[in-house]
Amino acid sequence: MKPGDSLAFAGGALSGNRLRTALILLAMAIGVASVVVLSSLGDAARRYVIGEFSALGAHLVIVLPGRSETTGANPSMFLGETSRDLTIADAMALERLPGVRRIAPINVGATPVSRKGHSRDILLLGSTPDFLGIRGFHMEKGRFLPDTSADQATAVCVIGKKVKRELFGSEPALGEWLRIADRRFRVTGILASEGTSLGQDTDELVIVPVAAAQSIFNTQSLFRILVDVRTQEQVPKVITRVEEAIRQRHQGDLDVTVMTQDAVVGAFNNILNTLTLAVTGIAGISLIVAGVLVMNVMLVAVSQRTAEIGLLKAIGATGAQILRLFLLESALLAILGAALGLAIGYAGNQAIGHWFPKLTMAAPWWSEFGAIVVAVLTGLLFGILPARKAARLDPITSLQRR
Amino acid sequence: MIELAGIRRAYHVGNQDVYALSDVDLTIERGDYVSIMGPSGSGKSTLLNIIGLLDRPDQGAYRLDEQDVTTLTDDQQAGVRQRTMGFVFQFFHLIPRLSAADNIALPLVLAGVPADERRTRVDAVLADMGLSDRAEHRPEELSGGQRQRVAIARAVIMRPSILLADEPTGNLDRHTGEEVVTLLEGLHASGLTLLVVTHDPALGHRAGRQLRMEDGRIISDTQSQPAP
Ligand SMILES: Nc1ncnc2c1ncn2[C@@H]1O[C@H](COP(=O)(O)OP(=O)(O)O)[C@@H](O)[C@H]1O
Ligand SMILES: [Mg+2]
Numbered sequence: 001m002k003p004g005d006s007l008a009f010a011g012g013a014l015s016g017n018r019l020r021t022a023l024i025l026l027a028m029a030i031g032v033a034s035v036v037v038l039s040s041l042g043d044a045a046r047r048y049v050i051g052e053f054s055a056l057g058a059h060l061v062i063v064l065p066g067r068s069e070t071t072g073a074n075p076s077m078f079l080g081e082t083s084r085d086l087t088i089a090d091a092m093a094l095e096r097l098p099g100v101r102r103i104a105p106i107n108v109g110a111t112p113v114s115r116k117g118h119s120r121d122i123l124l125l126g127s128t129p130d131f132l133g134i135r136g137f138h139m140e141k142g143r144f145l146p147d148t149s150a151d152q153a154t155a156v157c158v159i160g161k162k163v164k165r166e167l168f169g170s171e172p173a174l175g176e177w178l179r180i181a182d183r184r185f186r187v188t189g190i191l192a193s194e195g196t197s198l199g200q201d202t203d204e205l206v207i208v209p210v211a212a213a214q215s216i217f218n219t220q221s222l223f224r225i226l227v228d229v230r231t232q233e234q235v236p237k238v239i240t241r242v243e244e245a246i247r248q249r250h251q252g253d254l255d256v257t258v259m260t261q262d263a264v265v266g267a268f269n270n271i272l273n274t275l276t277l278a279v280t281g282i283a284g285i286s287l288i289v290a291g292v293l294v295m296n297v298m299l300v301a302v303s304q305r306t307a308e309i310g311l312l313k314a315i316g317a318t319g320a321q322i323l324r325l326f327l328l329e330s331a332l333l334a335i336l337g338a339a340l341g342l343a344i345g346y347a348g349n350q351a352i353g354h355w356f357p358k359l360t361m362a363a364p365w366w367s368e369f370g371a372i373v374v375a376v377l378t379g380l381l382f383g384i385l386p387a388r389k390a391a392r393l394d395p396i397t398s399l400q401r402r
Numbered sequence: 403m404i405e406l407a408g409i410r411r412a413y414h415v416g417n418q419d420v421y422a423l424s425d426v427d428l429t430i431e432r433g434d435y436v437s438i439m440g441p442s443g444s445g446k447s448t449l450l451n452i453i454g455l456l457d458r459p460d461q462g463a464y465r466l467d468e469q470d471v472t473t474l475t476d477d478q479q480a481g482v483r484q485r486t487m488g489f490v491f492q493f494f495h496l497i498p499r500l501s502a503a504d505n506i507a508l509p510l511v512l513a514g515v516p517a518d519e520r521r522t523r524v525d526a527v528l529a530d531m532g533l534s535d536r537a538e539h540r541p542e543e544l545s546g547g548q549r550q551r552v553a554i555a556r557a558v559i560m561r562p563s564i565l566l567a568d569e570p571t572g573n574l575d576r577h578t579g580e581e582v583v584t585l586l587e588g589l590h591a592s593g594l595t596l597l598v599v600t601h602d603p604a605l606g607h608r609a610g611r612q613l614r615m616e617d618g619r620i621i622s623d624t625q626s627q628p629a630p
Contacts, residue, residue: 005511016499311495314456315509315556316484318477395456399491 001321010328017301021333024290024297028337028379029344031287032371036345038283039367041352042276044359049272053265059101059232060134060261061239063094063225063246067255084255085221086246088151088210093249094227097241099234104131104226105150107213113206115167115178122163122206124180126213134228137202142174142189145209153211157185162203164190180206181216235260280367284374290337291378294330298386302326302393309390310398319391326387327380334379338372345371404430404453404564404595409462411448411618422448423459424618430597430611432563435590437609438599445618446599447568453597454487454566455479484513488557488594490567490586494549496541496556502548503528503537506555513560527555531585547578554585564595571605583608 014021065086091105107126112119131137132144140161146154157180164173164187173187185208194202214220229238239258247254302309312322345368349361411423422445430436438446451457452464455471464472471482496505503524510520528534531551541549550570557565567586571579583598583605590596600606607626614622 001512001514002516005514005517009511012499307493307495308497311497312508312512313480314454314483314487314489314495315512316480316560317512318480320477321512396451399456399495 001324006325006328007332010325010332013301013305013325013329014332020297020301024294024333025337025340027290027293028287028334028375029341031283031290032338032341032375033344033348034283034286035280035367035371035374036342036363037348037352039276039280040345040349040361040363041359042272042279043364044352044361046269046272046276047360048358049268050265053261053268059229059235061227061229061235061242062259062261062264063227063242064257064259065221065224065255067257084250084253085219086225086256087220087222088214090246090249091222091225092150093245094225094242097238097245099230099238099241101228101230102130102134103228104128104134105210105222105224106131106226107210107217107219107223109213109217111181111206111216113163113167113178113180115176118167120163120166122160122204123200124213124216125200125205125207126210126216127207128210130228131207131226134226137194138192140190140192142187144189145207146188148209150209151211152209153215154209155183155185155212156188156209158189158191158207159187160191160201160203160205161193162201163206180208183212183216185212276364280370284370287371287374287378290375291334291382294333294379295382295385297333298326298330298383299389301329302386302390305390306393306398309393310395313393313395314399323387323391326390327383330379330383330386331376334376334383337379338375341371341375342368403432403465403467404428405463405465406453407463407465409449409452409459409464411445411452411457411459421445421618423452426462426618426620428613428620430595432595433590433593435587435596435610436598436613437606437611438597438613438615439601439603439606440613440615440621444615446615448618449615450566450568450597450599453564454489455483456489484509484560486563488560488562488565490550490553490557490565490570492569492572494541494546494553494573496549496552498541501538501540502533502544502552502555505541505552506559509556509560523559524555527559531555545578546574547581550574550578550582551585554582554589558589558594562594564597565589567596567598569599569601571600571602579605 063086065084088105091103094100095103104127109124110121111124113122127145128150129145129147144158146156148154157178159173167178168176173190176187177184178187191202191205191207210222227238227242229235239260242258243254246256309322345363349363353359353361406426406428409423409426410421413420413422426449438449440446448457452459459472463470466482466486471479474482497508500508506527507520507524510523528537531554533548533551533555536544536548541552544552565586570586571582574582579602586596586598587608598609606612610625612624612626613620
């Protein structure tokens with residue numbers, strides 16, 4: 001039997017039972033499409049997060065209170081478990097280290113702000129003037145924090161555009177006063193929009209001198225210190241110096257974690273890659289389910305078509321020929337289903353990319369490849385049993401039934 | 403030439419052995435026209451199936467054209483079926499999704515005959531059967547007589563030497579049945595060995611040689627003058 005004829009015969013058998021074929025194609029397609037979409041989603045999320053962190057710049061060293069024993073990152077780093085306070089004095093000491101260009105100690109917390117009876121909760125960030133440059137933020141109007149010593153709690157603040165709109169409306173805000181927690185602050189500047197970065201929307205931010213933030217939060221401790229290193233080559237040396245300086249200041253205990261932006265990015269990369277694989281794996285299970293469906297449908301097909309199989313044998317078909325014909329049918333189902341699934345997956349990616357423009361939806365090469373391979377393999381694997389059943393049918397008993 | 407000697411075929415039903423064929427000896431010459439008659443369950447189909455290599459005897463020897471075919475493998479038997487046997491069944495056994503032409507072409511397709519050669523051969527057989535204008539019709543669009551003619555066309559498309567018909571008129575009215583038998587007799591006249599199982603004595607007596615079966619045995623074997 002010629003390959004083209006086999007294909008035509010198997011294809012004809014599939015189109016001979018449209019509903020059955022359509023249902024199986026759908027099951028296969030959903031499996032493949034979910035693999036494509038979920039892996040793309042995972043990968044897009046990974047790239048988004050990595051992009052956010054990369055925006056911090058490559059020369060950045062981050063100091064957080066608490067010691068993490070592992071060399072890589074672990075969740076406690078991001079939760080900021082504290083053993084001994086990391087203080088403004090620590091930060092000022094780091095600023096004097098060789099190789100350090102500038103630093104920004106940081107405190108953050110949610111706090112109410114109010115003006116003339118309008119009140120809302122915002123994210124309050126305490127830092128120093130260099131924060132603006134380190135994070136790459138810009139001013140829309142006015143000036144950023146005053147260039148005083150970091151331990152000076154000057155009552156000035158810089159506000160995001162949305163905060164300005166909600167508290168001042170169209171009135172000018174520069175030079176005006178507002179209330180943060182129970183203190184009065186004078187507005188010296190308005191931040192330009194930078195969009196959302198690391199979960200902070202610049203429009204909804206209020207920034208005050210770090211010492212002022214500490215007294216509002218009633219703490220001596222910093223959330224973390226950003227250290228901007230002069231050149232990338234100096235980063236390892238600066239890490240050692242930072243650790244040495246903190247050890248000296250903390251009675252010989254190294255109770256902070258010093259890491260580079262690379263380490264953070266690497267950690268997130270690992271976590272999100274694992275997550276993507278896990279989600280894709282779960283989607284892959286639906287392909288196995290589709291495979292079981294193919295088997296079921298093919299078994300039904302074999303019992304519905306016993307007379308046909310008996311006839312094929314009577315006119316000279318060998319068992320191997322019949323096996324091939326039925327395997328070809330399940331393979332066709334799988335391949336067509338996979339193709340349909342890819343199309344649906346791409347459409348899904350387009351739709352998600354349209355609604356969430358921040359996510360660049362593109363299926364990783366291994367997911368498309370893997371989905372098709374798994375689909376075809378399950379189609380063939382689960383097609384073997386029905387095909388063998390067909391090949392072994394006794395022609396006489398198959399022909400007796402009409 | 404078909405030579406059966408001591409053929410036995412038994413079915414185990416429960417703990418009993420049912421002999422569909424017991425000790426059948428039969429020789430059929432090339433070009434013979436043989437009818438097989440007998441009550442239902444007497445073993446007519448079993449005999450035809452063993453001759454057609456669709457079934458294997460439990461005992462006995464079967465020589466086809468001087469060759470022992472009982473020892474052949476399944477695949478070798480499939481090859482012999484393909485080259486030398488044509489089957490016609492009571493229930494036609496056409497594939498419903500295929501057109502008449504495609505049903506007829508099926509043995510050629512299985513044998514790997516190229517498409518253009520298939521087309522000429524199918525067209526010729528369709529014309530012989532008076533079905534040229536029905537080539538693209540599907541079985542459900544054909545009458546019973548037309549369906550059986552398509553089935554006969556399919557049975558002869560490989561130019562077999564033996565044509566085996568198991569109650570070919572069993573599902574047809576008398577008139578159509580006679581047409582079909584006339585068609586089969588025409589094929590016999592062109593040189594095929596023809597074996598027909600039938601319930602209808604009138605049709606059975608048209609054969610040059612008539613076998614009567616009962617309880618898995620051939621109880622009579624008569625030659626008669628060929629029908630005028
Ligand atoms: N698959 C089978 N299982 C059990 N018994 C069978 C089977 N096929 C045929 N038989 C028995 O063998 C005998 C002969 O059957 P068959 O050749 O079909 O008879 P006929 O064609 O003359 O009506 C019957 O008694 C029948 O019941
Ligand atoms: Mg019978």
